[in-house]
Amino acid sequence: MTVSLIIQKYGGSSVASTDHIRRVAMKVASTKIQGNKVAVVVSAMGRQTDQLLNLAAEISNNPSGREQDALVATGEQVCAALLAITLESLGHKAMSLMGLQLPLITDNVHTKARIIEMQTERIEHILSEDIIPVVAGFQGVTESGCISTLGRGGSDTTAVALAASLNAGCCEIYTDVNGVYTADPNICPKARHIKIISYQEMLELAGLGAKVLHSRSVELAQKYQVPLVVKSSFGGDKNTWIVNEEEVMENSIIKGVTLEKDVSKISLIRVPDRPGIAHKILSPLADAAINVDMIIQNASIDGYTDFTFTIPTTDLDKAKTLIDEVAREIDAQKMLAANNIVKVSAVGIGIKTNPGVASRMFHSLSAENINIEMISTSEYRISCVIEEKYGELAVRAVHKAFGLDKDNKEKAET
Amino acid sequence: MTVSLIIQKYGGSSVASTDHIRRVAMKVASTKIQGNKVAVVVSAMGRQTDQLLNLAAEISNNPSGREQDALVATGEQVCAALLAITLESLGHKAMSLMGLQLPLITDNVHTKARIIEMQTERIEHILSEDIIPVVAGFQGVTESGCISTLGRGGSDTTAVALAASLNAGCCEIYTDVNGVYTADPNICPKARHIKIISYQEMLELAGLGAKVLHSRSVELAQKYQVPLVVKSSFGGDKNTWIVNEEEVMENSIIKGVTLEKDVSKISLIRVPDRPGIAHKILSPLADAAINVDMIIQNASIDGYTDFTFTIPTTDLDKAKTLIDEVAREIDAQKMLAANNIVKVSAVGIGIKTNPGVASRMFHSLSAENINIEMISTSEYRISCVIEEKYGELAVRAVHKAFGLDKDNKEKAET
Numbered sequence: 073m074t075v076s077l078i079i080q081k082y083g084g085s086s087v088a089s090t091d092h093i094r095r096v097a098m099k100v101a102s103t104k105i106q107g108n109k110v111a112v113v114v115s116a117m118g119r120q121t122d123q124l125l126n127l128a129a130e131i132s133n134n135p136s137g138r139e140q141d142a143l144v145a146t147g148e149q150v151c152a153a154l155l156a157i158t159l160e161s162l163g164h165k166a167m168s169l170m171g172l173q174l175p176l177i178t179d180n181v182h183t184k185a186r187i188i189e190m191q192t193e194r195i196e197h198i199l200s201e202d203i204i205p206v207v208a209g210f211q212g213v214t215e216s217g218c219i220s221t222l223g224r225g226g227s228d229t230t231a232v233a234l235a236a237s238l239n240a241g242c243c244e245i246y247t248d249v250n251g252v253y254t255a256d257p258n259i260c261p262k263a264r265h266i267k268i269i270s271y272q273e274m275l276e277l278a279g280l281g282a283k284v285l286h287s288r289s290v291e292l293a294q295k296y297q298v299p300l301v302v303k304s305s306f307g308g309d310k311n312t313w314i315v316n317e318e319e320v321m322e323n324s325i326i327k328g329v330t331l332e333k334d335v336s337k338i339s340l341i342r343v344p345d346r347p348g349i350a351h352k353i354l355s356p357l358a359d360a361a362i363n364v365d366m367i368i369q370n371a372s373i374d375g376y377t378d379f380t381f382t383i384p385t386t387d388l389d390k391a392k393t394l395i396d397e398v399a400r401e402i403d404a405q406k407m408l409a410a411n412n413i414v415k416v417s418a419v420g421i422g423i424k425t426n427p428g429v430a431s432r433m434f435h436s437l438s439a440e441n442i443n444i445e446m447i448s449t450s451e452y453r454i455s456c457v458i459e460e461k462y463g464e465l466a467v468r469a470v471h472k473a474f475g476l477d478k479d480n481k482e483k484a485e486t
Numbered sequence: 487m488t489v490s491l492i493i494q495k496y497g498g499s500s501v502a503s504t505d506h507i508r509r510v511a512m513k514v515a516s517t518k519i520q521g522n523k524v525a526v527v528v529s530a531m532g533r534q535t536d537q538l539l540n541l542a543a544e545i546s547n548n549p550s551g552r553e554q555d556a557l558v559a560t561g562e563q564v565c566a567a568l569l570a571i572t573l574e575s576l577g578h579k580a581m582s583l584m585g586l587q588l589p590l591i592t593d594n595v596h597t598k599a600r601i602i603e604m605q606t607e608r609i610e611h612i613l614s615e616d617i618i619p620v621v622a623g624f625q626g627v628t629e630s631g632c633i634s635t636l637g638r639g640g641s642d643t644t645a646v647a648l649a650a651s652l653n654a655g656c657c658e659i660y661t662d663v664n665g666v667y668t669a670d671p672n673i674c675p676k677a678r679h680i681k682i683i684s685y686q687e688m689l690e691l692a693g694l695g696a697k698v699l700h701s702r703s704v705e706l707a708q709k710y711q712v713p714l715v716v717k718s719s720f721g722g723d724k725n726t727w728i729v730n731e732e733e734v735m736e737n738s739i740i741k742g743v744t745l746e747k748d749v750s751k752i753s754l755i756r757v758p759d760r761p762g763i764a765h766k767i768l769s770p771l772a773d774a775a776i777n778v779d780m781i782i783q784n785a786s787i788d789g790y791t792d793f794t795f796t797i798p799t800t801d802l803d804k805a806k807t808l809i810d811e812v813a814r815e816i817d818a819q820k821m822l823a824a825n826n827i828v829k830v831s832a833v834g835i836g837i838k839t840n841p842g843v844a845s846r847m848f849h850s851l852s853a854e855n856i857n858i859e860m861i862s863t864s865e866y867r868i869s870c871v872i873e874e875k876y877g878e879l880a881v882r883a884v885h886k887a888f889g890l891d892k893d894n895k896e897k898a899e900t
Contacts, residue, residue: 143567146560153557161546
């Protein structure tokens with residue numbers, strides 16, 4: 073039997089207390105006892121990250137990213153040390169490692185840094201000595217030696233990056249949700265569990281607010297062909313495998329329906345329509361690392377156009393300040409901003425080969441009298457921005473329209 | 487005016503809450519505004535270290551030193567980041583640094599590591615950019631890259647090591663106690679404040695349970711001639727300067743009286759008296775980094791001797807296990823252990839030049855019917871081990887016997 077290396081990642085709710093950590097340690101130990109090598113990645117315990125951010129908020133409403141990162145990175149470090157202590161108490165050799173100690177090198181965009189390089193010499197040495205490395209997820213170190221963090225959900229990315237760099241057999245992501253579903257079961261009671269899904273589909277789902285996986289982790293898993301599996305830390309067999317498109321046997325046109333709530337839009341009204349205007353408007357946002365999602369530019373009338381785009385609501389204030397300045401520079405008439413909108417999306421690899429999918433989605437929304445404000449499509453996704461209050465209703469309508477409701481499929485799969 | 491560099495160290499009670507941290511930041515900022523360069527060293531907030539140790543204790547009653555260090559080091563890191571954020575909110579540039587980031591290199595005796603090297607390139611660069619470095623005290627990194635801690639009170643040592651390496655003008659230690667006193671005012675209400683004291687005297691006081699300064703920090707300050715001053719973080723002018731013997735003008739024979747409670751003794755009864763026996767008994771303790779303090783070996787009778795020594799009570803269990811083994815090896819009749827003892831000491835540079843000091847101390851104890859179990863003396867100190875219950879009484883008796891009581895001196899100095 074060849075020994076295979078498994079990376080296991082445990083999220084905050086899986087390590088919320090020392091009792092939880094003990095359960096996690098048992099799972100890690102049993103994987104090891106079965107003859108595998110294991111490396112573990114952990115998040116901070118429960119609400120620890122928020123508690124640390126609250127401390128910072130007591131002091132300043134605008135702490136520097138660098139110091140905020142140094143502060144919150146302690147959350148994962150505490151958890152990693154406690155898990156290592158627990159594994160040791162079970163008779164296994166274990167060693168906790170901060171991102172700084174691996175080191176996992178990132179760029180210097182604090183609070184949402186991107187990985188530049190995962191150095192593996194140290195962790196390979198640890199594994200070769202039969203020690204279980206317990207890595208503090210979510211964090212790295214900049215080239216100038218400052219602690220950085222990868223943004224919310226960054227521990228998934230740490231785990232996949234580790235799996236890729238170490239050429240692991242697979243990367244197991246343990247969460248408190250019961251795998252991946254065709255829609256959020258809290259919104260859509262008829263949502264079904266998904267057993268297998270392609271990287272591309274999962275990427276769209278992850279990017280659209282299905283809170284199971286961080287989208288950058290899926291991106292990375294696809295790039296380096298890391299087999300990814302989402303498991304429940306509380307037991308049960310509702311696993312979801314994320315693999316290559318070719319390996320997904322039965323393909324429904326639409327795999328899932330998502331609702332993204334953290335969306336805001338900004339419109340610039342009566343922008344003089346000159347070449348390069350979109351670049352002029354959007355580049356300050358890019359410089360500030362604000363992700364612009366949907367972009368709509370109306371047809372030009374009398375040399376003027378309206379320009380609308382969506383961004384995460386968390387970046388709205390910063391974006392408004394930046395765009396307000398741009399508006400004056402380019403002589404736009406005014407800026408409007410709104411955050412009472414949501415984005416409903418249908419995701420599936422069937423979209424690119426089935427031309428009627430978009431209209432089926434639009435029809436299901438109009439049948440419920442829901443007005444569509446913005447539309448965007450990709451090979452794998454159709455998204456509609458609608459009024460916030462219709463969000464849940466829209467998910468259920470689209471879910472049903474594509475035959476995803478539980479009643480339409482065999483009960484055995486539920 | 488030449489810009490001088492001041493190292494300021496703030497202990498746990500000085501940074502117990504974000505409000506406390508704000509007050510500390512104001513003090514740091516005002517030192518800077520007065521034209522100095524400042525580097526700050528902080529402890530963990532309030533009882534944070536204990537809370538982290540309690541988490542570990544929920545899991546294991548014997549966590550490895552390495553993982554325990556990785557765990558508790560987060561306490562100082564949190565505090566350093568919060569103070570940096572506060573300084574930034576006051577308009578100053580600041581940067582938090584873990585021991586690992588300086589780096590402060592230590593040996594690998596986890597939980598009580600000793601400094602091997604303080605590298606200063608990074609912090610000098612930070613200072614040259616007019617940024618206030620906020621260093622997480624108490625911690626370092628081993629040569630193999632693991633997080634280490636310097637033991638309780640280690641933040642003092644970090645501060646002095648920094649002052650020495652950076653050739654700072656002085657090192658200010660802010661504590662919640664009101665400077666250094668001739669005795670613990672809680673035990674001895676007539677204790678007086680000490681304005682100036684020599685390194686050697688302070689070293690003896692620090693080593694004997696006067697909780698103001700960590701003795702290794704005083705040792706280091708003496709070695710590198712760093713002027714040290716103990717100040718109250720809550721204001722007031724009760725500063726105590728710690729300087730060279732020559733600089734202490736008015737010298738009383740005895741500077742202070744201390745009570746050390748955390749003392750236990752172990753006796754080996756009827757040890758066959760062979761050459762090298764003391765080494766054989768004590769070397770396992772040295773290997774385990776247990777500090778043996780007083781040692782008494784009785785005159786040999788019929789080739790047998792009794793061997794008694796004292797150790798910190800925190801190490802008693804570990805020491806008993808080790809010595810039990812030694813006892814069998816060397817054929818000692820039996821081992822006795824007790825922790826109901828305390829050590830009372832008189833400290834002062836006058837001891838070496840005043841032959842009558844010891845007998846004056848013994849007389850003051852016998853006048854109170856206190857039996858002396860063990861005695862040890864040095865150039866600067868006379869210590870007596872007595873029964874625990876007489877501890878406070880003994881301090882008051884010795885304090886009075888050497889004319890240290892408030893009433894014996896001018897009131898102005900109190």
